[in-house]
Amino acid sequence: MALEKGLRLGTMTLEALKSSGGLDAALKGFERFYLGPEFCENLIDASVCGEAAWLQGRGKKICLLTPLISEKGAGLLDKVFKKLLKSVESGKIDPAGLEVTVNDFGAIELAKRNRLPFRLNAGRLLRDNVFDDTGRAVTVHNGLALKFFRELGITRFELSTLGIRPDVNFAKGAAFGFDRRDFSLTLYYPYLNLTTTRTCLVGMRDVPPEESVRGVDCARECVISSFELAHPSIKEKLLIRGNTVFLKFPDKFYASEKGLARMNVDRLVYAPFP
Amino acid sequence: MKIVSCFSSLKELAPLAEAGADEFYTAVEGLPAFSVGFLPDRDLAPAIKKAHALGKKIALAVNAIHAPATDKRLAAIEKRIRALDKLGMDAFIISNPYLLALFSGRGKRLRAELHLSSVQPVFNSLGAAFFTRFGVSRLILPNQLSPHEARKILALCGAKGIETEIFDYRFFGCAYINGRCHMHKPDHYTLKSAILEGNLCRINAKPGGLVKLGTLDLPGRAKELPALVNRLENRFTCGGSPRLSNAAAFFDFFISGAHYLKYGTRHDRPEVKVKKVGELRAMLSLAEKLSGSMPKAEARRAFVKELSRWNGGGF
Numbered sequence: 318m319a320l321e322k323g324l325r326l327g328t329m330t331l332e333a334l335k336s337s338g339g340l341d342a343a344l345k346g347f348e349r350f351y352l353g354p355e356f357c358e359n360l361i362d363a364s365v366c367g368e369a370a371w372l373q374g375r376g377k378k379i380c381l382l383t384p385l386i387s388e389k390g391a392g393l394l395d396k397v398f399k400k401l402l403k404s405v406e407s408g409k410i411d412p413a414g415l416e417v418t419v420n421d422f423g424a425i426e427l428a429k430r431n432r433l434p435f436r437l438n439a440g441r442l443l444r445d446n447v448f449d450d451t452g453r454a455v456t457v458h459n460g461l462a463l464k465f466f467r468e469l470g471i472t473r474f475e476l477s478t479l480g481i482r483p484d485v486n487f488a489k490g491a492a493f494g495f496d497r498r499d500f501s502l503t504l505y506y507p508y509l510n511l512t513t514t515r516t517c518l519v520g521m522r523d524v525p526p527e528e529s530v531r532g533v534d535c536a537r538e539c540v541i542s543s544f545e546l547a548h549p550s551i552k553e554k555l556l557i558r559g560n561t562v563f564l565k566f567p568d569k570f571y572a573s574e575k576g577l578a579r580m581n582v583d584r585l586v587y588a589p590f591p
Numbered sequence: 592m593k594i595v596s597c598f599s600s601l602k603e604l605a606p607l608a609e610a611g612a613d614e615f616y617t618a619v620e621g622l623p624a625f626s627v628g629f630l631p632d633r634d635l636a637p638a639i640k641k642a643h644a645l646g647k648k649i650a651l652a653v654n655a656i657h658a659p660a661t662d663k664r665l666a667a668i669e670k671r672i673r674a675l676d677k678l679g680m681d682a683f684i685i686s687n688p689y690l691l692a693l694f695s696g697r698g699k700r701l702r703a704e705l706h707l708s709s710v711q712p713v714f715n716s717l718g719a720a721f722f723t724r725f726g727v728s729r730l731i732l733p734n735q736l737s738p739h740e741a742r743k744i745l746a747l748c749g750a751k752g753i754e755t756e757i758f759d760y761r762f763f764g765c766a767y768i769n770g771r772c773h774m775h776k777p778d779h780y781t782l783k784s785a786i787l788e789g790n791l792c793r794i795n796a797k798p799g800g801l802v803k804l805g806t807l808d809l810p811g812r813a814k815e816l817p818a819l820v821n822r823l824e825n826r827f828t829c830g831g832s833p834r835l836s837n838a839a840a841f842f843d844f845f846i847s848g849a850h851y852l853k854y855g856t857r858h859d860r861p862e863v864k865v866k867k868v869g870e871l872r873a874m875l876s877l878a879e880k881l882s883g884s885m886p887k888a889e890a891r892r893a894f895v896k897e898l899s900r901w902n903g904g905g906f
Contacts, residue, residue, distance in 0.1 A: 385768070387714045387740045423718035430717075442771050445656045446688055451778035458659045462689040479779065494662045512767045512774040514826070515735045516834050519809065523818050527895045529839040531739045548827060549801065550791065552781040564779055
């Protein structure tokens, strides 16, 4: 099983990557580019379709990340999906080289309604529906959890590195009602998304008692910075970018690609930023 | 709007009903449930009888998003739930979709209702439509959703005859999204020392003592430092409801026709539970009285003014 290597750009645009001088190295080093916001609907932008087409033109595969969505995000995502469909119709995008990662069941519904011709993946915010990655293990709850997603056309799941080589229950799949060949994993490193809120520290100011908000305000703080937090009760530093808190696991967490295969990981995604 | 109250002891049922609870829910250790505060498993059957004797419905939370089970264990879970269904449990609150699928569909359907837990948060009408296909009869909305954002969800639920439920913003409200959070326990980080209830969210920090942030280097926003410090502390101490939930948000949900108001802190002491349900009843009565006696905008203003004077209930 060949290991595919991907790059998650996060809040960085291709233009910014180019300006930083990193684009050539990225094009050389990675086969797949992860574009679009993974955690926040305020960053959904249809311009990602142009980036996807440009990268496909250079032989790269694409995974479009989509976040948790409210009604507002659903509207924005609908525009992105429709633009992608147009790009497919006009031949600018090859559907076989583009996947969509969903982090909201509403996004799955939207993808189905739009009859997207792309393979869907379950993102890191949906991982708990199928996997338990607490502690030192990654285990599948039960084969029925995989079946639920398989019936939606989803067999790839995205997880974060835990900073260790975790124990897995994949070899005991028969007892849990699944076959390890039924799914594959994408592993992000070096940041693990610990938790997510909807309201950012700076962008969303306090709401007075008489005000009922229309949605989540945004100052786009995540585009330019992350905060490092030294929690009095935690040894590790926490990183806050936008609405999500991360932990960083900088150490190498696998000895060989064979070891990753034993964990059903056939794709590694490097995220330069949390 | 009706009140749903948690309970974790048989003795709590009658006082909670007297305080104003219209429905009850609980959880047991033997079945996968979110959070802490369990009714002893042996008391479940008597609880069904007692709730019904009081003229109330009762639901069981089987709402852990992590529901690991071998096929053997899953068969035991299913057998237990179907037995409770026969005993008269009125509803099961579920979050993991595979459990939802296990009890919906032809030949698998329970007699009892299925409620979608807020631990499987639905923030849009597309997600609501997705889950209604699994026979969900009630949607428990996450508390990080504003009434304005929930309009299409409420409309969809109204059209399909699906009930909706919200939490009392005063007694529940983590800033993080339930079912998507790994902050509670040190599964991925290392604690310097033991913390209250082994739970990071309940870190025993005094307000104002946790965040050491001296300046806010944002153009024109330096005065916001105290509010930002407060927000940061709330995020890491379970210190208050998220900023989307407040008195106005409750009133707007109330006027929009949300069906149920929930109090769900199962680990509260019995006397605290009774007092909090009394607070829910008082807030609901106020909303009913004001909305029934004056125009909507005026009632909303009066309601918010009154709730702004609420002293926290001394909890």
